[in-house]
Amino acid sequence: MSWQQSGAAVEYAWELLRAAAEQPAHACRVVALATSAADGPRVRSVVLRRCVQDRRSLVCYTDARSEKVAQIKQTPISELMAYEPESRVQVRMRGRLRVVSQGARWRQAWEQLSERQRGEYLRATDAGLGRGADQLGRARRNFALLQLQVTDLDVLLIGLAGHQRVQARWSRRGWIAQWATP
Numbered sequence: 001m002s003w004q005q006s007g008a009a010v011e012y013a014w015e016l017l018r019a020a021a022e023q024p025a026h027a028c029r030v031v032a033l034a035t036s037a038a039d040g041p042r043v044r045s046v047v048l049r050r051c052v053q054d055r056r057s058l059v060c061y062t063d064a065r066s067e068k069v070a071q072i073k074q075t076p077i078s079e080l081m082a083y084e085p086e087s088r089v090q091v092r093m094r095g096r097l098r099v100v101s102q103g104a105r106w107r108q109a110w111e112q113l114s115e116r117q118r119g120e121y122l123r124a125t126d127a128g129l130g131r132g133a134d135q136l137g138r139a140r141r142n143f144a145l146l147q148l149q150v151t152d153l154d155v156l157l158i159g160l161a162g163h164q165r166v167q168a169r170w171s172r173r174g175w176i177a178q179w180a181t182p
């Protein structure tokens with residue numbers, strides 16, 4: 001595989017993440033999310049739940065009590081990274097990450113979770129106490145969306161005949177993409 005134009009790499013990156021968000025068994029379904037803490041970077045795995053190219057939006061789910069949420073509120077600029085082994089393509093997407101704990105999209109996401117998934121947002125100390133309506137109400141308050149609005153992306157193809165790297169930045173006119181080295 002190779003790209004003739006830098007814009008093709010940008011399209012490839014969005015297509016890859018859209019497929020990952022739609023297919024639970026996709027190789028890029030679990031991505032790395034990096035945030036900044038007061039004493040340095042933090043990175044962890046998260047499941048990619050939604051990708052809307054038109055809005056430059058990537059969505060994951062998390063527990064509002066997790067450390068990453070406090071980090072994001074302090075420093076919202078974050079980076080998400082995916083690697084697809086088959087094509088040997090790495091995608092890095094950076095932008096402002098928002099913690100969403102209310103609203104129609106948040107409600108809809110909660111409603112689409114299974115009961116088992118909802119149970120994962122209970123307090124650790126609630127485990128084993130049963131899953132009554134009261135407890136599910138508490139779990140719901142811990143459920144949050146992490147929504148990344150991408151402004152910068154970096155796509156790297158580790159090609160057998162040579163590497164290709166494209167960096168792109170969002171502008172009012174769309175993505176401005178250029179070849180990058182190394």
Ligand SMILES: Cc1cc2nc3c(=O)[nH]c(=O)nc-3n(C[C@H](O)[C@H](O)[C@H](O)COP(=O)(O)O)c2cc1C
Nearest residue numbers: 030042044045046047060061062063066067068069
């Ligand atoms: C395969 C895998 C998928 C995960 N998916 C998520 C996820 O979608 N959301 C999440 O908050 N944590 C997820 N985790 C757990 C995180 O990697 C991390 O351990 C946890 O969120 C606490 O991170 P924090 O202390 O930086 O907030 C996942 C872990 C693994 C191994």
